[in-house]
Amino acid sequence: MITADAIEATEFMDLSRKYRVTGVPKTIVNETIEILGGLPEQDFVRAALDLPETNP
């Protein structure tokens, strides 16, 4: 169900502009969720999968 792309931001400037990548790492999930910077594992997965703050 999950596809993960690692994109070199300077190589694909059009995409970087499209997603307003002003700092890295920047993560975009399903065109809707934006995560800027690195997060601890569980915080990142919660944010990426749009899980509630408490138990999912």
Add this chain to the structure above:
Amino acid sequence: MGLLSPQDEATLRQHLSAISKPVQLLLFTQTFGGSESGQVAKQILDEIASLNDKITVVEKNFVLDTEDKTKFKIDKAPAIVILSNDVDTRMRMYGAPTGYEFVGLVEAILVAGTGNIDLEPETMAWIQAVTTPTHIQVFSTPT
């Protein structure tokens, strides 16, 4: 001359020795109108593959190999598709895997080749519960 120093090669060879399943790296490059990063990516993948005989590199033409391009949903080049024993891991890298990206590539190869995913059990459960198509794009730079 190789991109990796003899010392880096030795360290990397040791890391890659954990691999038990064949790993195929499909590299989509564009010969005409493409950037030089395709050639850099090819050299990096070839050097990694030379360190472990379970890793193979298969070069695809971004313009001509339309069937594979469609199959793996590749819309830009250079692109690296990582297969584990011919099964798509759904991990992709776009651009030359240099700098920090290189670490990510090696980690992805290790996941594909060992099946070991270094995540907390709780996090794994959340991920396994996903039932809708989820496309994660992480932008980074080599430095």
